[in-house]
Amino acid sequence: MALIMGRCIGVDVGGTKIAAARVEPDGSVSRRFRTETRAAEGPDRVIERICQGIERVMGEEAVDGIGIACPGPLDSRSGVVLSPPNLPGWERIPLKERLEDRFQVPVCVENDANAAAWGEYLLGAGRGADPMIYITVSTGIGGGVVLDGALYRGADTYAGEIGHMIVDPQGAPCGCGRRGCLEAMASGTALARAAAEALRNGDGRIREWSGGSLPRAEHVFAAFREGDEVASRIIDDGIRYLAIGLANVVHLLNPRVIVIGGGVAGAGEMFFTPLRERLSNSLMPSFADTFELRPAELGADAGVIGAAALWAKRTD
Ligand SMILES: [Zn+2]
Structure with missing residues (x-):
């Protein structure tokens, strides 16, 4: 089946x-x-490097x-990138327009987690599952929702910010300026911060x-x-908050x-078994056994394929 009509x-x-x-058309x-x-x-400079990448694969x-x-928040209809915390200096950048001017072909710009969600829905661990929720746990936490066979974008195309659901009102400060978001409590950055505190x-x-250097999330997993x-406690705390966030979404x-993507997707059953257990304990009984929790399958290709x-x- 051709998923993509045209050369993309x-x-x-x-x-x-x-x-x-x-x-390719088959994904x-x-x-x-x-x-x-x-x-x-x-x-x-970053847009220049994006253009170089496009030219290299275009040949x-x-x-x-x-x-x-692209990291959000962004408006996927206009292709304007608003102000992503991990792209400093980006303020309302018309990325779609700039790339269309340069390459003279239609360009579509989508939030990176939404694109990965769509990739996993078409070709990965979420194939054909509806509704499907994708959540990526890496440096930050992102998410995407597929509903009735389409990506659910919401009124202004900002939907799916699972990482900024508040799971602890008294929790750690988040990059978004608020407190206790899932991203601040369970991301790789949150695990690394807890490990640095334990080190002190x-x-x-x-x-x-x-x-001896500043610990990163992969060090915590290695010790776990x-x-x-101590590593077990740090990871268990992360899983506890992840289960709260997922229970809200369920x-x-x-x-x-x-579908769970990002660095933790490769952590195997030592991560997924306690997560399933905590999640089922956080659900109303009627929701037990209504869904499957699966590791992502497309790895780093999910965003490229989904985009x-x-x-x-696209409809333009
Ligand atoms: Zn936040």
Whole structure:
């Protein structure tokens, strides 16, 4: 089945990396190109690197369109990127217009988590499941909702900000300026912050995991695998908040499948088993066993594939 009519390029713009590739009609990916975002250099330089990525994968063959997955918040109708916390200096940047001027083909710009959600729905762990919820747990926490066979965008295309659901009103400050968002309590950044605090208190074997440098989420997972108690407590706290957030979403949307992407998708059953348990304890009894919780399947390609497929579905 052809998912994409036409020759299309997908680009995933992240806070640290830009990935571009051609996406074939069946959703397969070829001619990948990756480069650093160097977000601190500001929008003009980053857009220049996005263009370089597109040119590299385009080669001599023309394309019909370009789909961009970009950190939100953004307006996917106008393709204007509003002010993403991890792209400093971006204030109402008309990314769609700038790329259309440059390449003279239709461009579609979508929130990165929404694009990944659409990719997992079409070709990954959420294939055909409706409603499907996608949540990515990495540096931050993002989400996307597929409802009645389409990405649910909301009145202003801002929907799906699962990471900014408040799960603890007294919780840690969040990058969005509020307090106790899921992202502030359960993201990789939140785990790293808890590990740094434990390091200051001299708790556990945190110094061994990080080799003395500032601990990152992967150090916490490595120690957790070895049975370190402090790491287990930090991860259990993250899972507890994740379960609260997911329970809220399940009660609102009664999904068939929840797909978990980002760094934790590869953590295996030592992460998913306690998450399933905590989640089922947080649900009203009628919601038990109504959905499946699955690790994402497309890995880093989800955004590129989803952005290209959303380009193919655009209405302009
Ligand atoms: Zn927030």
